[in-house]
Amino acid sequence: MYADIIIDITHEKLDRVFQYRIPSELEGVLCVGMEVLVPFGRGNRETSGYIVAFSKTSDYPAEKIKPIFKAAEKSVAIESKLVALAAWMKEQYGGTMIQALKTVLPVKRREAARLKRRVRLLLDKKEAKKRLEYYLSKNQKARARLLAGLLEQPEQEYELITKKLNVTLAVIRSLEEQGVLALESEKVDRGTVRYQKRKEEKVWFNEEQEAAVRRFWEDYSREIYGTYLIHGVTGSGKTEVYMEMIRRVVSLGRQAIVLIPEIALTYQTVLRFYAWFGDRVSVINSRMSAGERHDQMERVKRGEVDVMIGPRSALFTPFGNLGLIVVDEEHESSYKSEQVPRYHARETAIERARMENASVVLGSATPSLEAYYRCRTGAAVLLTLTLRAAGQKLPEIYTVDMREELRRGNRSIISDRLKELIQERLEKGQQTMLFLNRRGYAGFVSCRSCGYVVKCPHCDVSLSIHKGGRLVCHYCGYEERQKDVCPSCGLSCIGGFKAGTQQIEEIVRQEFKGARVLRMDMDTTKQKDSHEKILSAFSNGEADILIGTQMIVKGHDFSNVTLVGVLAADMSLYSNDYRSGEQTFELLVQAAGRAGRGNLRGEVVIQTYSPEHYSIRMAARQDYEGFYEEEMRYRELMGYPPVSNLLAVLMTGADEEYLEMAAGYLKDFAVRADRTKLVQMIGPASPYVGKVKDEYRRILYLKCARKDSLIEIKNLLEQEINKGFSSIRIQFDLNPIGGF
Ligand code: ADP
Numbered sequence: 001m002y003a004d005i006i007i008d009i010t011h012e013k014l015d016r017v018f019q020y021r022i023p024s025e026l027e028g029v030l031c032v033g034m035e036v037l038v039p040f041g042r043g044n045r046e047t048s049g050y051i052v053a054f055s056k057t058s059d060y061p062a063e064k065i066k067p068i069f070k071a072a073e074k075s076v077a078i079e080s081k082l083v084a085l086a087a088w089m090k091e092q093y094g095g096t097m098i099q100a101l102k103t104v105l106p107v108k109r110r111e112a113a114r115l116k117r118r119v120r121l122l123l124d125k126k127e128a129k130k131r132l133e134y135y136l137s138k139n140q141k142a143r144a145r146l147l148a149g150l151l152e153q154p155e156q157e158y159e160l161i162t163k164k165l166n167v168t169l170a171v172i173r174s175l176e177e178q179g180v181l182a183l184e185s186e187k188v189d190r191g192t193v194r195y196q197k198r199k200e201e202k203v204w205f206n207e208e209q210e211a212a213v214r215r216f217w218e219d220y221s222r223e224i225y226g227t228y229l230i231h232g233v234t235g236s237g238k239t240e241v242y243m244e245m246i247r248r249v250v251s252l253g254r255q256a257i258v259l260i261p262e263i264a265l266t267y268q269t270v271l272r273f274y275a276w277f278g279d280r281v282s283v284i285n286s287r288m289s290a291g292e293r294h295d296q297m298e299r300v301k302r303g304e305v306d307v308m309i310g311p312r313s314a315l316f317t318p319f320g321n322l323g324l325i326v327v328d329e330e331h332e333s334s335y336k337s338e339q340v341p342r343y344h345a346r347e348t349a350i351e352r353a354r355m356e357n358a359s360v361v362l363g364s365a366t367p368s369l370e371a372y373y374r375c376r377t378g379a380a381v382l383l384t385l386t387l388r389a390a391g392q393k394l395p396e397i398y399t400v401d402m403r404e405e406l407r408r409g410n411r412s413i414i415s416d417r418l419k420e421l422i423q424e425r426l427e428k429g430q431q432t433m434l435f436l437n438r439r440g441y442a443g444f445v446s447c448r449s450c451g452y453v454v455k456c457p458h459c460d461v462s463l464s465i466h467k468g469g470r471l472v473c474h475y476c477g478y479e480e481r482q483k484d485v486c487p488s489c490g491l492s493c494i495g496g497f498k499a500g501t502q503q504i505e506e507i508v509r510q511e512f513k514g515a516r517v518l519r520m521d522m523d524t525t526k527q528k529d530s531h532e533k534i535l536s537a538f539s540n541g542e543a544d545i546l547i548g549t550q551m552i553v554k555g556h557d558f559s560n561v562t563l564v565g566v567l568a569a570d571m572s573l574y575s576n577d578y579r580s581g582e583q584t585f586e587l588l589v590q591a592a593g594r595a596g597r598g599n600l601r602g603e604v605v606i607q608t609y610s611p612e613h614y615s616i617r618m619a620a621r622q623d624y625e626g627f628y629e630e631e632m633r634y635r636e637l638m639g640y641p642p643v644s645n646l647l648a649v650l651m652t653g654a655d656e657e658y659l660e661m662a663a664g665y666l667k668d669f670a671v672r673a674d675r676t677k678l679v680q681m682i683g684p685a686s687p688y689v690g691k692v693k694d695e696y697r698r699i700l701y702l703k704c705a706r707k708d709s710l711i712e713i714k715n716l717l718e719q720e721i722n723k724g725f726s727s728i729r730i731q732f733d734l735n736p737i738g739g740f
C-alpha cells in the first residue's frame with residue numbers, strides 16, 4: 001500500500017502530492033488526514049506531512065519509493081481534521097486534493113503583523129504647560145500643536161494624532177527625545193473588534209422557543225449529536241434561540257460556528273452576538289484582507305475565541321473542540337461555492353459535525369427541500385416556531401392576476417390594486433418596497449394573455465430564448481422555433497418577458513408625482529458601501545418607495561414599511577432550472593416577511609400571470625407544508641434532488657468540433673462506467689452561455705437516486721480525462737444550484 005502525502009501544507013506552494021510506502025507496522029493504523037513524519041529532500045530530512053489518499057499501485061518503481069517513518073505524536077491535530085474534511089469534499093464534489101485543501105486551510109503568508117502605535121504624555125499638567133509656553137515663545141508651532149493636543153487627552157493613537165493635529169513623525173520623535181512623550185507600540189490582531197460584553201438582558205422565551213432549546217439540549221447533554229432544523233417565520237426569534245444553544249455549548253468548553261449569508265451579516269446581528277459573548281466572538285467577512293483573516297484564525301488557534309461568525313468560509317475555522325455549527329438562512333444559494341470544489345456549506349457542515357461529534361442547527365423561514373426532506377426521513381429533527389416573537393401579526397397577502405388587468409385595459413406594469421395601496425401609503429407617510437424578481441432570469445417565453453409558458457417536453461423546465469428565435473432546453477438540448485401565436489389560446493401575445501428596475505423607477509416617478517424614490521440594483525450598488533448607504537437612507541425615512549431586485553429582500557428590518565409589492569413573481573418561476581418553483585416560493589415568502597415588521601400590520605401584493613401555480617398560491621397562504629408536498633411530487637416524478645441526485649459535468653474546450661467529439665465519447669464512457677445501470681444520462685447540451693472567453697461548453701447531466709454511483713462515475717471520468725483529452729477541461733457540480 002502507498003500513501004499520497006502533502007508536505008508542509010501551511011506553505012503557499014502546496015501544490016504537489018508525494019507518494020510514500022506504508023511500512024507493515026503502520027498498515028491499518030493510518031487514515032486520511034493523519035500527520036506523519038517522512039524523509040524529504042536530498043538529505044532525507046525528517047519532515048511532517050499529511051496523508052490525503054491511499055492507493056494500491058504506484059506511478060514509480062517500487063524500490064524508489066521511500067517509506068513513511070511514523071505517525072506524528074499528536075496526530076489528531078486540528079489541521080488533520082480539516083484535511084480529512086477536504087478529502088471528503090474532493091470525493092463528493094470533484095476537483096483536485098490541492099483545490100480542496102486550499103479551501104479548508106488558510107495558507108500561511110508572510111505578512112508583517114500590524115503594530116498599533118500610541119502616543120502618551122509623560123509630563124504632568126504643570127510641567128507640560130510650561131513646556132508649551134516655551135514652544136510658543138520659540139515659535140515652534142508643530143511642537144506646540146502636538147503638546148496642546150496631548151494636554152487635552154494625554155494618550156492618543158498615532159494615526160489619529162498625526163492626522164488630527166497635522167504633525168509628522170519627526171516632530172513626535174523630537175518630543176520623545178526631550179522626554180515629553182513616549183511613542184509606544186503594541187502588536188494587535190488585525191480585524192479584532194473590542195467589544196464589552198453587556199449585562200445580559202434576559203428575554204423570556206415563548207413556549208415554542210423554549211421547546212426548541214429543550215429538545216436540542218435533551219440530546220446534547222446526553223452526548224447525542226445530530227442535525228436540527230428550526231423552521232421559523234421571519235421574526236420568530238430564531239437568532240435568540242441559536243444564541244441560547246451556543247451559550248450552553250460554550251459553557252461545556254466547546255466552540256461554535258455561525259454561518260450567515262454575507263448579505264444578511266448586518267451590523268445589527270453581529271452586535272447581538274457581541275453583547276452576549278463579548279470579545280470571545282470573532283467575525284470574518286469577504287471584505288477583510290488576508291492579513292485580517294489570518295490574525296483572526298491565529299486568535300482561534302490560541303483559544304481566544306468561542307464563537308466564529310461569517311459566511312461560507314467560516315465553516316473551516318480551526319477550532320480544537322467544535323461543538324456546534326449553526327447555518328442561518330440555510331436555504332440561501334450563496335452557501336454553494338462557485339469555485340472548485342463546488343461544495344455546499346450546509347452539506348459540508350453536516351459532514352464536519354459528524355466527523356467531530358458536534359451538532360448542526362439549520363434555520364430558515366423557507367427551508368430548502370433538502371433540509372426538510374432530511375426531517376421527513378428522520379435524518380434531522382424539526383423544530384418549529386410559528387409566532388412572531390414580538391407579537392406582530394403576519395401580513396395580509398393579495399394575489400393580482402395580471403391577465404385580468406390586461407383584459408380590463410390596464411397595460412401598466414403596476415396593477416390598479418397596488419397603485420391604490422401605494423397612494424394610501426404616501427398619504428399616511430408610510431413606506432413601500434417594490435420588488436422585481438429577476439433571480440435566475442434567463443429569457444423564458446410566455447403569453448401575456450393566458451399565462452402559457454413554453455417548456456421542455458422532456459425535462460419540464462422552461463425553454464430559454466436564443467439568437468435567431470430558437471427556444472432551447474438547458475438540460476437535454478431540446479430545441480424548437482419560437483412561435484408567433486400562443487399554442488394555448490391562439491392569441492399573439494406571446495414573447496419574452498422584459499422589465500428592468502430602471503424602467504420601473506421611471507414609471508413609478510410618473511405615476512406618483514412628488515414621491516421620493518430610491519432604487520437598488522446591480523447598477524446603483526457598484527460602489528463600495530453603496531448597498532448599506534441606500535438601505536440606511538431608506539431606513540431613515542429619506543424615501544417613500546424603494547425599488548429593487550432580490551437584494552432588498554434579505555434580512556433587513558424597516559419598521560415603517562407596511563406595503564410590499566412583488567412586480568413580476570413569474571420571472572423566477574420560469575427560470576430554466578428545476579429549482580425555479582422553490583426559488584419563487586422562497587422569494588415571495590421572504591419578501592412578504594419585509595412587510596409590517598414594526599407595530600403596523602403589513603400588506604403584500606403579488607402580481608402574477610400564473611396565480612394558479614402552487615408556488616404562488618402557497619406563498620400567498622404562507623403555507624410551507626403545502627408547498628413542500630406539491631414540489632416534492634414534481635421532484636419525485638422527474639427524479640430531481642433531493643429525492644434523486646443530479647451531477648452536472650461541464651466540459652470546455654477551444655475547438656468546438658473536438659469538444660463535440662470528446663463530449664460524445666465521455667458520455668459513452670460514462671454509460672459503460674455505470675455498473676448499476678441505474679444512472680440516467682441527459683445531454684450533452686449547450687449550456688445557456690454556450691461560449692465563455694473563447695471556450696466552448698458542453699454539459700452532461702447524470703441523474704441517479706444513489707449518490708455513490710454518481711461519485712464512482714465522476715472518479716472514473718476524472719481519470720479518463722487525465723489520460724487522453726489534454727485540451728478538454730472538465731468540471732463537476734453535484735446537485736447544482738443555477739448551474740454553470
Ligand atoms: P429571527 O432570527 O427568527 O428573524 P430574531 O431572533 O431576530 O428572529 O427575533 C426578532 C426580534 O424579536 C428581535 O428583536 C428579538 O430580540 C425579539 N425576540 C426574540 N425572542 C423574543 C422573546 N421571547 N421575547 C421578546 N422578544 C423576542
Ligand code: ZN
Binds near residue numbers: 456459474476477
Ligand atoms: Zn429538456
